[in-house]
Amino acid sequence: MALLSKKDANLIKDPLGDNNPITIQVLGICSALAITAELKASVVMAISVLFVMGVGNVVISLIRNIIPSKIRIIVQLVVVAALVIIVDQVLKAFAYDLSKTLSVFIGLIITNCIIMGRFEAFALGNGPRRAFLDGIGNALGYGVILVIVGFFRELLGSGTLFGIKVLGDPIAKTGLYAIGYENNGFMIIPPAALIVVGIIIWVQRSRNRALIEEA
Amino acid sequence: MKDKLHQLKLKYQGKKMAPAFNALHTFLYTPNETTHSGSHVRAADDLKRTMNTVILALVPCLLFGMFNTGYQHFSAINGFPENFSLMEHFLTWDNLWVGLVTVLPLVIVSYGVGLAIEFLFAVNKGHEVEEGYLVTGMLVPLIVPVDTPLWMLAIAVAFGVVIGKEVFGGTGMNILNPALTIRAFLFFAYPTWMSGDKVWVHEAVERAGTADAISGETVLGSLAQGSDYSYSLADMFYGFIPGSIGETSTLLILLGGLFLVFTKIASWRIMVSAVVGALVMGLIFNGVVNAGWLPEYSKFYTLMSFPYWQHLLVGGLAFGIVFMATDPVTGSQTNKGKWYYGFFIGFLSVMIRVFNPGYPEGVFLAILLMNVFAPTIDHYVLKGNIKKRLKRFKTATIYPKASDEVDTLKTETA
Numbered sequence: 058m059a060l061l062s063k064k065d066a067n068l069i070k071d072p073l074g075d076n077n078p079i080t081i082q083v084l085g086i087c088s089a090l091a092i093t094a095e096l097k098a099s100v101v102m103a104i105s106v107l108f109v110m111g112v113g114n115v116v117i118s119l120i121r122n123i124i125p126s127k128i129r130i131i132v133q134l135v136v137v138a139a140l141v142i143i144v145d146q147v148l149k150a151f152a153y154d155l156s157k158t159l160s161v162f163i164g165l166i167i168t169n170c171i172i173m174g175r176f177e178a179f180a181l182g183n184g185p186r187r188a189f190l191d192g193i194g195n196a197l198g199y200g201v202i203l204v205i206v207g208f209f210r211e212l213l214g215s216g217t218l219f220g221i222k223v224l225g226d227p228i229a230k231t232g233l234y235a236i237g238y239e240n241n242g243f244m245i246i247p248p249a250a251l252i253v254v255g256i257i258i259w260v261q262r263s264r265n266r267a268l269i270e271e272a
Numbered sequence: 273m274k275d276k277l278h279q280l281k282l283k284y285q286g287k288k289m290a291p292a293f294n295a296l297h298t299f300l301y302t303p304n305e306t307t308h309s310g311s312h313v314r315a316a317d318d319l320k321r322t323m324n325t326v327i328l329a330l331v332p333c334l335l336f337g338m339f340n341t342g343y344q345h346f347s348a349i350n351g352f353p354e355n356f357s358l359m360e361h362f363l364t365w366d367n368l369w370v371g372l373v374t375v376l377p378l379v380i381v382s383y384g385v386g387l388a389i390e391f392l393f394a395v396n397k398g399h400e401v402e403e404g405y406l407v408t409g410m411l412v413p414l415i416v417p418v419d420t421p422l423w424m425l426a427i428a429v430a431f432g433v434v435i436g437k438e439v440f441g442g443t444g445m446n447i448l449n450p451a452l453t454i455r456a457f458l459f460f461a462y463p464t465w466m467s468g469d470k471v472w473v474h475e476a477v478e479r480a481g482t483a484d485a486i487s488g489e490t491v492l493g494s495l496a497q498g499s500d501y502s503y504s505l506a507d508m509f510y511g512f513i514p515g516s517i518g519e520t521s522t523l524l525i526l527l528g529g530l531f532l533v534f535t536k537i538a539s540w541r542i543m544v545s546a547v548v549g550a551l552v553m554g555l556i557f558n559g560v561v562n563a564g565w566l567p568e569y570s571k572f573y574t575l576m577s578f579p580y581w582q583h584l585l586v587g588g589l590a591f592g593i594v595f596m597a598t599d600p601v602t603g604s605q606t607n608k609g610k611w612y613y614g615f616f617i618g619f620l621s622v623m624i625r626v627f628n629p630g631y632p633e634g635v636f637l638a639i640l641l642m643n644v645f646a647p648t649i650d651h652y653v654l655k656g657n658i659k660k661r662l663k664r665f666k667t668a669t670i671y672p673k674a675s676d677e678v679d680t681l682k683t684e685t686a
Binding site: 237238239241242243244246252255259 | 461
């Protein structure tokens with residue numbers, strides 16, 4: 058990490074591990090539950106949020122000294138909304154099917170607490186370079202969990218990864234299905250995401266006991 | 273053997289595997305430890321005794337389930353016998369044999385996987401193995417269809433024990449009934465194996481689509497499709513109908529329930545109020561039909577016009593009320609709370625049955641839902657009691673009357 062100082066590197070590293078927005082701060086759960094039934098949707102969602110957070114944090118950080126503090130929430134909303142519209146239009150133009158799957162949840166990035174949280178907590182008080190790193194770091198932390206959850210849900214629920222039948226064909230009974238394996242319908246429905254996220258939190262906390270709060 | 277275990281226990285005291293040895297030791301013999309100081313209550317009804325009593329109450333259901341598995345299997349192939357006789361057609365070695373080879377593996381998998389996980393957690397966390405799984409392990413095979421694939425059962429048991437129980441802190445700390453968590457997981461994960469007309473009779477799935485195809489729809493399943501069923505009331509009461517393994521015989525469940533009430537293991541309040549709740553909901557539905565508010569082509573018509581008291585005879589309602597709703601850990605603790613808790617279980621079970629034909633068996637959903645609400649019910653019962661006593665205290669006249677002493681007393685105690 059010669060490129061970044063240790064302090065800056067931590068801006069990216071922390072949200073990936075011990076300060077993860079989903080598993081530690083428990084933010085952005087709604088979209089994590091809704092769109093992680095397929096890995097492809099998870100990845101696209103992660104990239105969308107990465108774009109919105111990276112650019113949004115820089116924009117807010119650049120104008121942080123001229124935003125009147127009374128209306129700063131509105132200004133932040135306008136910035137996110139503009140970025141989300143760009144993402145939405147791009148998806149509609151180049152990946153129409155996927156945009157259908159993600160439906161309302163791209164629009165709902167606006168209300169994702171992680172984004173507003175980082176604008177409020179970080180971009181308003183730091184320079185554009187650090188704000189950019191912080192945005193990228195938090196979006197990556199969010200994306201990593203999304204991809205992990207999406208991986209398990211799609212693999213166990215549909216037997217596919219990115220739509221490729223990795224476990225064999227359930228109708229023609231090939232691969233694992235030949236010996237009686239069946240897809241787990243429970244993994245397709247949103248409550249399963251809650252349980253997978255819960256298990257990730259469990260694993261993370263038992264590996265690093267400092268994260269456990271005092272009862 | 274006994275002495276050897278004592279020695280083993282001493283040898284492994286404080287070691288990692290100690291809980292595993294202690295569990296085996298307590299399971300087989302009375303523990304040799306005695307309390308040395310302080311006062312203590314000597315009572316024989318410890319957790320082990322409680323669990324064994326419930327298992328005793330379940331054994332008739334299990335045996336009946338085995339015979340019924342065979343009976344349904346052969347009847348589906350050869351047609352139901354015309355002059356039914358208990359000894360000739362039901363209690364036969366053939367029926368028992370089919371039952372044994374299908375049901376015993378379920379019991380073994382349920383206990384094997386569940387206890388393995390319990391031991392694993394106990395050894396890892398360094399606490400003793402609790403007896404809680406003994407009953408769950410027996411309940412699970414009784415509430416699943418006969419042909420449930422064993423690997424599915426194993427996954428569901430692992431899920432139920434870990435997510436339903438161990439993450440909350442093990443026996444006594446769980447919010448949801450583990451056996452029902454396992455049932456719910458199976459239902460949502462593998463719906464094709466848990467509902468429909470092919471799963472309730474042994475080998476029906478394998479035969480589907482061939483010339484030997486057999487079908488055994490449950491009474492509720494037929495009703496949900498608006499068609500009639502061919503079982504008499506006596507069949508339903510004695511349990512000669514298709515269904516999950518242990519839930520069909522209302523008679524034996526009733527006997528088990530009475531046994532549990534007389535041994536004071538299960539709460540009669542929950543059982544009675546759940547029955548009342550189911551009857552009330554059934555009566556409301558019958559009333560709606562009788563008043564002519566519901567047109568006959570409505571998809572709810574057949575289920576809503578099903579006589580209210582017969583809801584108790586079909587499906588898992590009776591089994592759920594007696595063995596699941598009365599679970600002392602997940603149910604309400606206060607006596608008043610138990611009335612509300614039980615009532616809503618019966619009420620919601622029948623409601624889910626009728627309004628959602630996709631879930632013909634609403635009992636497990638109703639009990640799980642009320643499991644979640646049980647602490648809230650208790651909370652309000654307690655608060656109500658505190659309020660009542662405060663009110664009583666305020667209006668109470670404390671002798672000696674009309675002296676300064678009263679006011680000082682009041683401020684002191686308030």
